[in-house]
Amino acid sequence: MKEEVCTSRKAAEILGVTPRTIQLWADAGILQGWKTPGGHRRFNLSEIQQLALSIRNPEEMPPLSNTLPTQVQPVKVLVVDDDKTIRRLYELTLASWGLPMVVHFAADGYEGLIEVGRQAPDLMILDLQMPNIDGFAVIRALEQQSLLTQMKLMVVSALSEEDVKANIALPESVTFIQKPIPFARIRDEVERILLSS
Numbered sequence: 001m002k003e004e005v006c007t008s009r010k011a012a013e014i015l016g017v018t019p020r021t022i023q024l025w026a027d028a029g030i031l032q033g034w035k036t037p038g039g040h041r042r043f044n045l046s047e048i049q050q051l052a053l054s055i056r057n058p059e060e061m062p063p064l065s066n067t068l069p070t071q072v073q074p075v076k077v078l079v080v081d082d083d084k085t086i087r088r089l090y091e092l093t094l095a096s097w098g099l100p101m102v103v104h105f106a107a108d109g110y111e112g113l114i115e116v117g118r119q120a121p122d123l124m125i126l127d128l129q130m131p132n133i134d135g136f137a138v139i140r141a142l143e144q145q146s147l148l149t150q151m152k153l154m155v156v157s158a159l160s161e162e163d164v165k166a167n168i169a170l171p172e173s174v175t176f177i178q179k180p181i182p183f184a185r186i187r188d189e190v191e192r193i194l195l196s197s
Helices: 008-015 019-027 045-056 084-096 109-119 135-144 161-167 183-196
Strands: 005-007 033-035 041-044 075-080 101-106 123-126 152-157 175-178
Touching: 005 008, 005 045, 008 019, 008 041, 008 045, 019 041, 019 084, 041 045, 075 084, 075 109, 075 183, 084 101, 101 109, 109 123, 109 135, 123 135, 123 183, 135 152, 152 183, 161 175, 175 183
Parallel strands: 075 101, 075 123, 123 152, 152 175
Antiparallel strands: 005 041, 033 041
16 A cells, blocks of 8 residues: 555656645645645655646646536636746646636747737736746736736736835736745636626
8 A cells, every 4th residue: 555655755756846846736736635644745646647647648638618617708817937837737726626717828928928919818827037028028018008907917926026126116906926826816816807707
């Protein structure tokens, strides 16, 4: 039976992520596990291996659209983050909610601005520190085009609020949250958009 139990470190090796990511996924409910009396996380090895397969083969994941009620207009969400693992974390977590959403991803600010034009998202989740065009430049571009009145923008960054304010004055409509990713608040925002539509 011992081989069926998996530590955080082993799970991280199997999934190709850091132990910190394993903690985030466990907190977000993506990984079902338990804690030992000493406070160490443990997981079912077969579930970790199954998740590893789904990460390597995302086309095998069940499509989110199967769980969407047809009478509700899906919320269009755009996640802009250069970290591939973080994007996958968003994908798995948002899909696990079963809410009517269409989620698109961009790996930097340049792609993000292109997707804004293509998708006209209801909610944009934006990282700040990215290659090419960073999140600060994205916010300035959205302001110049008066697009912040047409979407909800949540900035999720490892930077402190003071560091952000040193670079840009965030409009009042923009929500700034320091990492770790605030999935509960993101879900609240999606539900608020659904109720108002």
